[in-house]
Amino acid sequence: MDLGDQERVTLALISDTHGTLERVLLPWLAEVDVIVHAGDLLDPGELRQLAPKSGHLVVVRGNNDTPGQWPEGTEALLDTLPEQAYLDLPGGRLVVEHGHRVNPARTRHERLRRRHPEARAIVYGHTHRRVIDTDETPWVLNPGAAGRQRAFGGIGFLRLTATVDEWQVEAVTLPKRGRDT
Template sequence: MPRKPNRVRLLLLSDTHGQLNPQILALAGEVDTIVHAGDIGHPDVLTALTATGQALHAVRGNNDVDSKWPADGHTLLNTLDDQLAIDLPGGVLVVEHGDRVNPAARRHELLRAGHPQARLIVYGHSHRQVIDDAVTPWVVNPGAAGRSRTYGGAGCVVLTASTQRWELAPFRFVLGRMKGGGLIE
C-alpha cells in the first residue's frame, strides 16, 4: 500500500464555464492535485487540466448539464459527482458547487453544518473569491477561473496541506482575449 505524503499542494478552482485562464493552467502544472468545484462548462477544460499530469478531482455545477455540454462530452460529464470528500494530510477537504445551499447569505454557515468532518470546504457558484478561515471548517470560494464574472480577474487558490498546518494562497489574473480550444490569451 502506498504511503500517504506528508505535504501536498492543491490548486482549487471553479466556474470556468468552458474557458480556462492560461495562467491558472500554468499554475496547475506546479501542484500535486487540481480540484474543480463545478461549472466546468466544457470537456476541453478537464482535458487541459488532465494534460498537466496532475491528479484531478471535479464536481458538477448547476451549469454542468447535458443540454449545455457537447454531445461527445456527456459520458465524461455523467462520471462527475455533486460532492467529493478528499483525505489529505491533516484533514478532509470537501468539494461541492454550492448552488443548492441557500439562502446565499447563510451559505457558509450551512456548508459548515453540512460538513462538520471537513477541515476545508471548497465551493463555487457565486464567482466571488472568498477565504473564510475564522472558524473550522474553513470555507473557500476560489473565484471564477475563466472569463465570466471574474470580479477583478480570474481567480484560484493554492492550498498547501501538511499534517501540522494548512495554508491558503489566493491568486488573481487579469484576463485577455479568447483563443481557440477554450483557453484565454
C-alpha cells in the first residue's frame, strides 16, 4: 500500500485478537486512517467491525490463522492473507509480519532488523506483549493483544503517526477490569 504522498497518516497497530477483539477499542480505531493487524485474527467477522477513516485495513496471517481455527467456509478469505505486508508511508516504509517464524525470541528484534533493513519500522505480534523498541532504525514494534486472551500489560494497541519529518508512536491501553485481562 502506498500512502507516502500523504502529509500525515495515522495508523492503529493491533495484533492477536484471537476472535476476542475488545469492542471498547472500536471508537479509537475508527479515528485512524489505517488499521494494521499483525496476525492471529481467527474470526474474519472482526474485520467488519474495523472501520478506519480511509477504509484501509492491512492484515497479515498469524500462526493461529489456519483453516482448522477459522470458521468453516472462510478458507477463501484466509488464503488472501499475506505472511508480510509493506506500507509506504510519509517518511518511510512500515513492514508487518506476525513474527512467529523469527526465532529464537531473544534475537527476534535483531533478526527482524536484518530481514527488513529498508524499513523505518517493523510491526510484529505473536507474543501478546507490547514492545516499543525505537533505540535503532528500523524500529521494532509489537502492539500486544487487542483481544482478551493473554493481553500481557493490558488490552490495547499502538497508534503510529507518520509525517515526512517525524514518526511518533503511542501506546493506548485499556484500564484493567479484573480477571479478563
